[in-house]
Amino acid sequence: MIDIQLLDTPLSVAQCSQLVADPAAGGTVVFVGTVRNSTQARTVQRLDFEAYAPMAIKEMRKIAEETMEKYGALKCAIHHRVGSLDILEIAVIIAVATPHRKAAFAACKFAIDQLKETVPIWKKEIFADGEVWVSAHP
């Protein structure tokens, strides 16, 4: 089972962990990515996320499929937020359930690492005195 969502409303950790619940699972790892209040000693006020939605959903699905296959996962949910997010808000949740715990940790790490590489979503850091698109420049 794979559940992919790109939402402009708050994400739910409870919902994601419920979505991947499986009687054959011995381990579930849920990664929660949140908005941090600083970057390189500058105070961040909020993050603005935008996505090329249809492709972002496709790419997240590919990652979930690869995660399932590579780590023998039973279920995988990837939910990503778009829009303007305040400090502490959840930007992404990845939940993976596998028969044994070791694979669940590895699978979840693989999925978030891949997401950061390939999914067409962009975040802009908003400071008191300016804005920066994250990772845009070397």
Add this chain to the structure above:
Amino acid sequence: MQISVIAYGIAKDILGQRRLTFEFEGDSIGQLKTALIEQYPDFAKLQSLSFAVEEEYQQDDYPLSDQLEVVIIPPVSGG
């Protein structure tokens, strides 16, 4: 040829708009990239510059046809 360019993230800031009809000499993603950098030098400063057609990443040798829709994908930063 003339193609329809759609830009996200910093690419939208560089173009100054989300959508643009772009005219250039050539018929591949690679040539489009060269022409875009020529006209908008800020693209050359990016960490990477990728392109998508029909919701899939495409390489430099991907052939373009007139009026095709091409999405500019600057360095992604989701998560």
